[in-house]
């Protein structure tokens with residue numbers, strides 16, 4: 130199956146789109162496959178990489194040490210069934226991509242992206258799905274608060290990347306296959322400064338099967354999406370499973 134990005138705002142545009150007054154989009158907005166780098170080999174990285182590949186995108190997964198990752202049983206078994214998905218060092222995976230997904234451990238995301246380098250992120254849509262948290266005796270402690278979020282820190286550290294915080298408010302299976310919960314009738318949020326990047330993100334989210342994409346505003350609004358993890362963890366405790374999501378009734 131070939132992927133088609135539906136971008137109604139740009140369907141009649143054959144021109145490159147100037148963005149943020151700084152950079153020109155490299156997206157072929159007339160449709161076709163996208164080159165997506167998924168930085169992360171955990172549950173989230175594999176779930177999103179697998180789905181994007183199924184949808185017809187060209188997918189590369191990023192990791193610290195490809196040989197070490199391929200020697201990992203969980204990754205090797207998954208990769209063996211998906212020979213079309215490349216595995217490369219973080220920077221190499223991102224270098225050829227149009228869209229980069231940050232699915233790395235939140236505590237290490239800034240270091241991962243630093244290893245990628247700003248040149249490999251410039252002008253690209255950077256979907257940040259990470260949550261920063263630290264273990265504690267009880268529930269993990271959420272890193273974001275009302276004055277700071279990982280999404281903002283990433284945007285500040287890499288100003289030429291077009292960061293969109295999204296998908297971090299649900300479990301990885303629900304991210305990649307929203308129909309698993311209530312037939313997909315629930316909400317995913319986007320936060321970011323760049324309107325075109327949010328449109329690209331929305332198109333990709335809709336391809337995954339998300340039906341209600343709620344734009345929270347600029348990247349500052351990632352504080353809300355990231356602190357929601359504290360609530361998500363308690364809902365998870367109450368339900369005893371991960372297959373749920375938030376629905377903003379309105």
Ligand SMILES: NC(=O)c1ccc[n+]([C@@H]2O[C@H](COP(=O)([O-])OP(=O)(O)OC[C@H]3O[C@@H](n4cnc5c(N)ncnc54)[C@H](OP(=O)(O)O)[C@@H]3O)[C@@H](O)[C@H]2O)c1
Nearest residue numbers: 169170171172173192193232233234235237259260300301
């Ligand atoms: N699990 C979920 O359902 C869920 C839901 C919402 C959001 N999230 C967020 O999504 C992100 C990915 O979660 P996950 O559960 O798939 O995996 P994870 O274990 O949180 O992260 C795995 C990735 O982080 C990289 N990493 C770990 N330690 C590192 C270090 N010291 N330096 C550089 N990179 C390091 C790993 O690199 P290697 O490939 O080299 O090992 C791997 O690619 C996290 O930020 C998480 O909070 C997860």
